[in-house]
Amino acid sequence: xxxxxxxxxxxxxxxxxxxxxxxxxxxxxxxxxxxxxxxxxxxxxxxxxxxxxxxxxxxxxxxxxxxxxxxxxxxxxxxxxxxxxxxxxxxxxxxxxxxxxxxxxxxxxxxxxxxxxxxxxxxxxxxxxxxxxxxxxxxxxxxxxxxxxxxxxxxxxxxxxxxxxxxxxxxxxxxxxxxxxxxxxxxxxxxxxxxxxxxxxxxxxxxxxxxxxxxxxxxxxxxxxxxxxxxxxxxxxxxxxxxxxxxxxxxxxxxxxxxxxxxxxxxxxxxxxxxxxxxxxxxxxxxxxxxxxxxxxxxxxxxxxxxxxxxxxxxxxxxxxxxxxxxxxxxxxxxxxxxxxxxxxxxx
Amino acid sequence: xxxxxxxxxxxxxxxxxxxxxxxxxxxxxxxxxxxxxxxxxxxxxxxxxxxxxxxxxxxxxxxxxxxxxxxxxxxxxxxxxxxxxxxxxxxxxxxxxxxxxxxxxxxxxxxxxxxxxxxxxxxxxxxxxxxxxxxxxxxxxxxxxxx
Numbered sequence: 001x002x003x004x005x006x007x008x009x010x011x012x013x014x015x016x017x018x019x020x021x022x023x024x025x026x027x028x029x030x031x032x033x034x035x036x037x038x039x040x041x042x043x044x045x046x047x048x049x050x051x052x053x054x055x056x057x058x059x060x061x062x063x064x065x066x067x068x069x070x071x072x073x074x075x076x077x078x079x080x081x082x083x084x085x086x087x088x089x090x091x092x093x094x095x096x097x098x099x100x101x102x103x104x105x106x107x108x109x110x111x112x113x114x115x116x117x118x119x120x121x122x123x124x125x126x127x128x129x130x131x132x133x134x135x136x137x138x139x140x141x142x143x144x145x146x147x148x149x150x151x152x153x154x155x156x157x158x159x160x161x162x163x164x165x166x167x168x169x170x171x172x173x174x175x176x177x178x179x180x181x182x183x184x185x186x187x188x189x190x191x192x193x194x195x196x197x198x199x200x201x202x203x204x205x206x207x208x209x210x211x212x213x214x215x216x217x218x219x220x221x222x223x224x225x226x227x228x229x230x231x232x233x234x235x236x237x238x239x240x241x242x243x244x245x246x247x248x249x250x251x252x253x254x255x256x257x258x259x260x261x262x263x264x265x266x267x268x269x270x271x272x273x274x275x276x277x278x279x280x281x282x283x284x285x286x287x288x289x290x291x292x293x294x295x296x297x298x299x300x301x302x303x304x305x306x307x308x309x310x311x312x313x314x315x316x317x318x319x320x321x322x323x324x325x326x327x328x329x330x331x332x333x334x335x336x337x338x339x340x341x342x343x344x345x346x347x348x
Numbered sequence: 349x350x351x352x353x354x355x356x357x358x359x360x361x362x363x364x365x366x367x368x369x370x371x372x373x374x375x376x377x378x379x380x381x382x383x384x385x386x387x388x389x390x391x392x393x394x395x396x397x398x399x400x401x402x403x404x405x406x407x408x409x410x411x412x413x414x415x416x417x418x419x420x421x422x423x424x425x426x427x428x429x430x431x432x433x434x435x436x437x438x439x440x441x442x443x444x445x446x447x448x449x450x451x452x453x454x455x456x457x458x459x460x461x462x463x464x465x466x467x468x469x470x471x472x473x474x475x476x477x478x479x480x481x482x483x484x485x486x487x488x489x490x491x492x493x494x495x
Contacts, residue, residue: 067428230398
């Protein structure tokens with residue numbers, strides 16, 4: 001009897017993780033908020049009033065209320081399931097990213113998170129490609145090839161960045177490579193954020209450049225160029241599936257920025273914990289207050305990173321052609337990540 | 349709760365799809381000027397959609413020539429319900445200076461129910477925004493009537 005109660009409690013806790021806190025609800029609210037702030041900041045930089053910050057929420061609910069048209073040529077199952085698979089994998093991905101010291105899988109010890117993250121980051125892109133391609137629209141065809149090139153271009157520097165982070169932490173903890181994000185973050189809470197190290201600065205810069213590419217925003221939005229190929233892969237989508245795709249796009253902002261925070265700014269949770277201790281709180285209350293403050297700090301950092309890497313860049317650049325995008329990622333960004341990897345390997 | 353939220357959102361996030369049905373390009377330019385920093389229709393949630401599948405409001409400019417009639421009707425059919433049809437300029441309403449021409453199949457209201465007419469040759473951006481806001485209101489009403 002006692003056993004089953006404990007089991008029910010654990011199950012409820014994990015359900016809460018998936019549906020509420022680092023999972024769906026958190027992703028939904030913060031992701032759409034980040035998109036709204038991005039649109040507002042871009043508008044202000046163009047001297048416009050801009051849409052209200054809550055505009056993405058209106059867009060989402062409006063699309064939910066529209067009719068869903070499935071094209072005759074499309075495979076119904078793939079067309080309707082693709083957006084859900086993409087969103088689900090992003091929500092799962094968010095569970096793997098620790099909020100400073102708090103991690104859903106913390107009790108399981110070391111988990112090979114970085115590699116899982118690489119795979120999970122691919123799934124939304126693949127889902128968009130599958131869903132779009134199943135419609136047979138020529139716009140989707142062009143979008144498909146461009147999306148594939150974008151994914152290829154971004155993947156190489158991203159792997160190198162993750163490798164160099166794994167190497168730095170591995171070196172300090174006496175192992176070759178550490179792939180566990182939990183370990184990487186808890187290492188940073190003890191010995192300071194990774195961005196303060198010389199060897200990690202190029203990697204952090206590379207990661208900042210990867211964020212707009214991975215989320216498909218300006219100037220790397222050749223795959224979903226709305227002015228030339230009608231948002232490419234999304235051209236045939238309407239109603240609720242389109243809303244889910246828009247939501248996944250928003251959640252990806254949160255995922256990428258919070259991944260950056262976990263990789264390079266993971267040490268920032270320590271002063272918050274110290275502050276709470278200094279005020280004189282202790283026990284359960286202190287833990288709760290620390291948690292709350294850390295989540296707020298994470299959201300703030302995500303907003304700052306979004307404005308820095310997406311809004312500013314959006315407001316001052318035009319769209320790159322797909323081969324320019326590919327060249328940029330495989331030369332400039334890859335070179336930065338490589339410099340970091342070499343420096344990390346020799347222990348700077 | 350969600351029903352109310354969705355209804356409210358319809359008035360706040362109308363996406364436009366623009367069809368040129370043989371227009372002289374004057375209205376087309378004026379429609380784009382509505383989205384520029386000076387008038388900034390995006391503050392009301394308006395956005396120009398690239399494909400009819402994403403649109404809520406169809407803006408038709410031009411006198412609906414015989415050549416374009418079938419294309420206009422096909423494009424309007426692609427827009428998911430609930431949708432609004434807005435004519436911009438005098439041409440799609442009455443034919444304007446092209447009235448009586450053998451090349452003209454308009455006015456548009458002969459073929460599809462038109463929700464808002466924005467008159468003028470070309471209408472001022474203020475008039476266009478006013479018409480579009482009215483269309484957004486009608487859109488919300490249509491959603492309310494749906495279920």
